[in-house]
Each structure stands twice: as C-alpha cells, then as structure tokens.
Amino acid sequence: MKIVVCIKQVPDTTEVKINPQTNTLIRDGVPSIINPFDLHAIEAALTLREHMGGNSTVEVLTMGPPQAEIALRDALSYGADDAYLLTDRAFAGSDTWATAYTLSGAIRKLGFDIIICGKQAIDGDTAQVGPGIAEFLGIPHVAGVSRFESISATELRVRRLMDDGYDVVFTSVPVLLTVIKELNTPRMPSLKAKLRAKKMEIKRLLRTDIVLEEKDLGVNGSPTQVKNIFAPQLTKDRRMIEGAPNEQAEQVVQVLKDLRCV
Ligand SMILES: Cc1cc2nc3c(=O)[nH]c(=O)nc-3n(C[C@H](O)[C@H](O)[C@H](O)COP(=O)(O)OP(=O)(O)OC[C@H]3O[C@@H](n4cnc5c(N)ncnc54)[C@H](O)[C@@H]3O)c2cc1C
Numbered sequence: 209m210k211i212v213v214c215i216k217q218v219p220d221t222t223e224v225k226i227n228p229q230t231n232t233l234i235r236d237g238v239p240s241i242i243n244p245f246d247l248h249a250i251e252a253a254l255t256l257r258e259h260m261g262g263n264s265t266v267e268v269l270t271m272g273p274p275q276a277e278i279a280l281r282d283a284l285s286y287g288a289d290d291a292y293l294l295t296d297r298a299f300a301g302s303d304t305w306a307t308a309y310t311l312s313g314a315i316r317k318l319g320f321d322i323i324i325c326g327k328q329a330i331d332g333d334t335a336q337v338g339p340g341i342a343e344f345l346g347i348p349h350v351a352g353v354s355r356f357e358s359i360s361a362t363e364l365r366v367r368r369l370m371d372d373g374y375d376v377v378f379t380s381v382p383v384l385l386t387v388i389k390e391l392n393t394p395r396m397p398s399l400k401a402k403l404r405a406k407k408m409e410i411k412r413l414l415r416t417d418i419v420l421e422e423k424d425l426g427v428n429g430s431p432t433q434v435k436n437i438f439a440p441q442l443t444k445d446r447r448m449i450e451g452a453p454n455e456q457a458e459q460v461v462q463v464l465k466d467l468r469c470v
Contacts, residue, residue, distance in 0.1 A: 209264040209361055209381075211253040212320045213288070214311055214341070215246040217272050217279040218331045231434040232301075233331055242279045245326025247286075247394040248387050252356075253324050254287050255392065259359055265289045267318060271299055271311055277410050285397035285405035292318065296415040301427030304332065308340025310425060313418040316345060321361075323384040327352055338386035349384040350377050354391055436468050 219238040227234050242250075250268065257264040268283040270276045271294040280291035294314050302310060315323060323345075325338035335351070342349035350368050357365040362381055367374045369388055397405070415425065423429060449459045 209256070209260045209262070209321045210319055211256055211264065211266045211322045211324065212315050212318060213246070213249050213253045213266060213268045213283070214315075214323065214325045214337070215250065215268055215270050215279055215283055216243045216326070216329045216332075216337075217241070217270060217276045218243045218329055224331050226437045226439070228438070231437050240275070240278065242282055243326050243329045243331075245328060245330075245387065245389065247326075248389055248391050249324040249326050250283055250286050250288065251392045251394040252353075252385070252387050253322075254395070255356075256322065256359060260361065267292065269294065269311065269314060269318070271295070271302070271307060271314075280410050281405050281408070282397075284408050284410075285402045286395065287397070287401065291408070291410045292413055293410055294413045294418075298415045298422070298425045301430060302425070303430035303432035304334050304336040304340060305431055306425060306427075306429040308337050309344055309429065310418075310420060311337070312341045312344035313420040314413050315341065317413070317418050321381050322364075323347075323382075325384065325386045327386045327388045335386070338384060342384035345382075345384070347382045347384060348379050349386070350379055351386045353385045353387045356391075 217240045219233065219235055220241040221238055225234040253266040257266050266288045267290040268280055268288045269292045270280055274295055276295070277293055280293055284291050292314065294310060299310055323341060325341070328335035339349050339351060350366055352368045353366045354369045354374060355367040357367060357376060364379050364381060364383060366377055366385065368377055369390065449456045451459070
C-alpha cells in the first residue's frame with residue numbers, strides 16, 4: 209500500500225503577522241515547524257504502514273520554498289520512506305485552489321492508495337486543501353478522521369468527528385483522509401532516526417516534472433482575491449444593531465464596508 213502524506217511548513221506562532229502591502233504572511237524571522245495537524249497525519253500513515261506490512265510505504269510531500277526541506281527532513285526522522293519537495297517559482301502565490309491543483313498533479317505522478325492530510329494548516333486555516341486534492345484526483349475523501357475502525361487494502365472504516373458526535377464512514381481505497389489531533393499521539397524520533405534522516409535524499413519536483421496547466425498555477429491560477437487582511441484591534445466600542453432581520457443584515461454589511469472588509 210502506498211501512503212502519501214501532505215505536510216505544510218508553517219510559522220511557529222499563533223500570532224500570524226501580515227504584510228499590509230502584499231497581504232501575504234510575514235515569514236522572515238519567524239521559526240518554522242511542521243503544521244501540528246500534519247504530525248498526526250504522519251503518525252497515521254506510519255501506523256497504517258505497520259498494520260498493512262508487506263511493501264507498504266509512506267511518502268511525504270510538501271509544496272513550498274526550498275527551506276521547506278527542513279520540514280521534510282523532520283518527517284523522514286519520524287519514519288517516512290521518501291520525501292518530495294514541490295518547488296518552483298511558478299507555484300509562488302498559490303491560493304488553496306492552486307495549491308490543491310498542484311499537489312494533486314504531483315500525487316498523480318507519485319501514485320497512491322491513501323493520501324493523508326492534516327485537517328487544516330494553523331496559518332492559512334482554511335481546511336480546503338485536502339478536500340480540494342481529492343476533487344482534482346476524482347477520489348472520495350473523509351474529513352476530520354478521529355479513529356480507524358478497520359483497515360484493509362481495499363476498504364477503510366473510520367470515525368469522523370461531527371458537531372454533535374461522530375459518523376462511522378466506510379470508504380473504498382483509493383481515498384484521501386484529513387485527520388484531527390484526537391486520532392493519535394505522534395511518536396518522537398530517536399537520535400538514530402534523526403541522523404539517518406540527515407543523510408536521506410529529498411527529491412525535488414519542478415513544474416516541468418508534472419503534467420499541469422500553466423495557467424492554473426501560482427498567483428495567476430489563483431481565483432481568490434485577498435482585498436484586505438488585518439488583525440482586528442481589540443476595543444471596548446460596541447454598537448447595538450436594531451430593527452427587522454433584513455435591516456440588521458444591511459447595517460452589518462454597511463459596518464463591514466466601512467471597515468473595508470467587503
Ligand atoms: C490569493 C492568495 C494568495 C496567497 N499567496 C500566498 C503566498 O504568496 N505565499 C504563501 O505562503 N501563502 C499564500 N497564500 C496562502 C496559501 O494559499 C495557503 O496557505 C495554502 O493554499 C494552503 O491553504 P491553508 O493554509 O488554508 O491550508 P489548509 O487547507 O488549512 O491545509 C490542510 C492540509 O492540507 C495540506 N497542505 C496545505 N498546504 C500544503 C502545502 N503547501 N504542501 C503540502 N500540503 C499542504 C496539509 O496536510 C494541511 O494540514 C495565499 C492565499 C491566497 C488566498
């Protein structure tokens with residue numbers, strides 16, 4: 209069984225700072241880590257590999273700048289078999305749609321049975337990339353997996369967390385799963401594993417290695433337009449909005465317009 213794990217390198221902070229000119233994240237001077245949800249994705253993949261045995265493999269993949277190699281090397285020290293860095297100037301400025309499109313192209317090239325993503329990234333926070341990859345590949349996905357109930361080469365039975373409890377979902381393989389923290393406790397890499405990972409090759413994938421439409425890549429292929437991003441100032445000002453629901457809705461829209469949110 210071939211398991212591909214998508215990981216994202218994110219700033220090690222919960223206070224994300226935005227460049228007001230470009231509306232992009234300020235990453236300079238902020239240490240980076242593997243997105244915490246993705247550690248659970250790696251652990252899930254390693255557990256599946258142990259369960260399935262045989263020729264099962266775990267491959268980790270990230271799309272990002274060259275320094276994202278550090279995250280991949282960390283993932284290798286946890287026990288992944290191979291690591292791929294999808295990096296190219298053509299991918300810069302990708303929104304979630306273009307990110308999912310590009311990752312799906314790479315995963316199609318690598319081949320897969322199960323793809324595992326974190327539920328969401330702690331910087332972008334949209335939780336769109338995993339389901340987006342599944343859509344581009346035309347495979348089912350289960351989001352928010354909190355437990356494996358049963359596993360075979362052709363079928364999985366998993367629990368997914370819902371607002372009012374959980375669902376038990378049967379799915380065929382191939383499938384994409386996004387996982388939450390309740391699923392497992394990520395293992396700690398041993399010193400020996402860290403030393404081994406240091407020597408392992410990080411394989412690079414460029415735009416020319418993958419069959420992708422040029423127009424759908426990077427900032428040009430990103431339908432999301434970020435008009436304005438800002439951290440709300442905490443104030444004690446309050447304004448009560450009165451009236452019928454439609455009048456209240458109009459007033460809310462006006463307030464948001466005044467704040468340049470819409
Ligand atoms: C218009 C626009 C422009 C942007 N420009 C930039 C930019 O210039 N630079 C920049 O860094 N960000 C940029 N972003 C943010 C970037 O699009 C998102 O960070 C990215 O698409 C992932 O979305 P997310 O963080 O919400 O991930 P989520 O959907 O919350 O992530 C869910 C899971 O998907 C997987 N995943 C997500 N991203 C990756 C990845 N890159 N590689 C592998 N797996 C992944 C992980 O498993 C993760 O746990 C931009 C966003 C928009 C809307």
